[in-house]
Amino acid sequence: MRAQFVLSEIFIGLRRNLTMTVAVVVSAAVALGMLGVALLMLFQTSHMKDYWYNKVEVSVFMCTKDDATLHPATCANGQASQNQMNSLQSDLTANPLVQQVFPESQADAYARYQQQSAGSTSGTSMAQYVTPDQIPASLRVKLKNPSTENIDAMISSYQGQQGVETVSDQRTILQPLFKLFNGLTVSATTVAVVMVGLALMLIVNTVRLSAFSRRRETGIMRLVGASNFYIRLPFLMEGAVAGLGGVAVATLGVASFKFFLIDRVLAPNFTFTSFIGWDKVLVTVLILIPVGLLMAVGASALSLRKYLKV
């Protein structure tokens, strides 16, 4: 196999159809970029769902020592006692609406907070100053039927009890974010599907043009007994190079999505949850590379079967 010969054939081919090559790279980039964004959103959603979201609907936060001044009505004594937490837990367990109660101590909550902050850029600096006694212990409650009325009933009956700082509806806190991410996932996937179709058609056409403009060469190659692989390789590599070009541009897109939207816009505004880190961007790109290559080489192979008789 003469590498130099094959390489020169590839670049001659790409240059000859420069406008088509650009079109392929751009459409592949948009397709893969959208796919990347959808993947990032899926990672983010599962990242957020990981901990409590799937388990609980209502969280009862106990008082910490700082709440003596912040919430004097129910936390006059500062730090809630273990007795208060135990009695509240048995009360919740007996409640007919409740399916299960997960107690979380201050130490556990601190550990989880540190873990969540580790992945996010905005949380890191704050996490250094937070101490375990500043984080509230809590009782996480899973309801038998998590309807809005039931959640409201839970909040009104436990909000205001002694030792309870606040009762929150976990779903309403995260709901806007989940809606945003789901919306982004769906729209990015839709655009990705359309663009993948477009990119495939463009690649098929580009290879077809390329095969046509080189039919003299391929005709002679056939006659002198070049192997099918050797005849097809330059075309497949052309597709692969264009596909990789698309991956490169898509990587820029995905990275700027993480940098501008997640880090600059979302993370500062939704500080109570953590966001995916650059490791997930890397995973996304590592997924995009084979997808892009497969798409380009597959479409080229398909096109060659049809337009290049060997």
Add this chain to the structure above:
Amino acid sequence: MIRFDKVTKTYPTQNRPALQNISLEIERGEFVFVIGSSGSGKSTFMRLILREERPSAGRVHVAGKDLAKLSNWKIPQLRRQIGTVFQDFRLLPNKTVEQNVAFALEVIGKSRPTIGKAVPEVLDLVGLGGKGGRFPNELSGGEQQRVAIARAFVNRPMVLIADEPTGNLDPETSVGIMKLLDRINRAGTTVVMVTHDQAIVNQMRKRVLELDSGNLVRDQSRGVYGYVR
């Protein structure tokens, strides 16, 4: 070298077979003319040898191989043993003479030293020594056909198929090309040449196969064109 066993070829869109029940044998080192009017089946005959078409019935053997049993990925191996020359030369206009000939070796993966040695040799053989740097459009028709023959012969095939190689050339130039093909034949290569050129056939006195409407109507050694309407 080439054997046809009761070969019939019918194209799907046509009722009349392009070739009908053809049986013949061409020995190693023979020089054979194939003559016949347009549509008589000459092209089909060539395409069957190159395995560009498969026979509808019967067997074709080339270089000891039954082409019906040849799997698709082995076709290139077959074609490396057959050189092909056409009426319209089919040179690559953006490559020099040397590059055109080298191309045939590059695409079958020959090494650079092999190519560097074989190309000047074959250019000398066809009488184009010193013209390796020219482009096809700087050459006369006869010279272009010599380049095409050099390209077909550079891999030293066992069979050379020439499809009206003198069809675009004047009689004098044609004589030169025929001398070259004769030289190649004398060196041991089987030559099968399709032609309409009566003068050449009559002068060379080689074996003549005549096709008419898909039938082999004449197989004559040391034959003449003898084709009077």
